[in-house]
Amino acid sequence: MELAEVGRNAREVLDRVNTVVVGKRDALELVLAGILAGGHVLLEDFPGLAKTLTARCFAQTLGLDFARLQFTPDLLPADVTGSFLYNQRDGDFVFRRGPVFTDLLLADEINRTPPKTQAALLEAMQERQVSVEGVTHRLTAPFHVLATANPIEYEGTYPLPEAQLDRFLLRVSFGYPSAEEEQAMLRRRMARRTEEAVLEPVVDAATxxxxxxxxxxxAVEDSVGRYIVDLVSATRDHPQVQVGASPRGSLALLLTARARAVLDGRDYVVPEDVKRVAPAALAHRLSLRPEMWLRRVDPAAIVGEICDRTPAPASGDLPTYTGAPS
Structure with missing residues (x-):
């Protein structure tokens, strides 16, 4: 498929989702960029800010099979991956697939289930397979997880460790809408005359x-690749950061910046693409010093500061990995 067609399809998907999720274009672009990059996205925000609605709308417009799993303290790993059940008619055990066997899985309130169940999902996200009773079952592509987490009401929750947060390509927050956006949401709800919003698919799973x-x-020019490495390296040397982003953070920046470039109609990455996705790609990979948590320092603000002070390249050279002469 030509990149121009990819960009047209992606923008049409965004336009259609934007008819239901009002006024959050930038956040929606990040979610779609994460899906196009082949990754998983963590939606972390306060209740009622369209996290679940966003997942449903993307599943509908992308033509994907959709499953929603509500994470609770009594949820077991088998409730995610599936389990073997005894078939009395055949006298044998049959594998019953869990909700993870889908194209797009909404893991609702992932921080409300114990670590063992979280690990079962995160293993499936990383390995694209599940192992039950010694038997491995592959997850077919496309497979994406949109997980939600509530940053308030910590009682009875199991926050994801930094090492497991690293499995998510991006962490996205929507924030409260403006007064005009909230009024537009009310108008569209009244015009729709029903609670459920149904969107026609723009593409299908194969597309x-x-x-x-x-x-x-x-294309990612060599100086842009070096810029990505410089940004990630700067997180490891920042005085407010205890543990910086790993090389997985560099890959996340690279993959998401390529998707960001296509959304803007380009077949090459510019430093602005990297800057726009850096907070969502890197902030959840930083472990701040304890005193920074007490001062409520936002990791995204640290990433923004690093982007501001790291010199961006201005080069039109062809990338050397293509084999083209420099």
């Missing part, structure tokens, strides 16, 4: 996979 494959043709 989405082709769009994801096409992103490999997005």
């Amino acid at each position: 989405l996979t082709a769009m994801q494959d096409a992103l490999e043709d997005v």
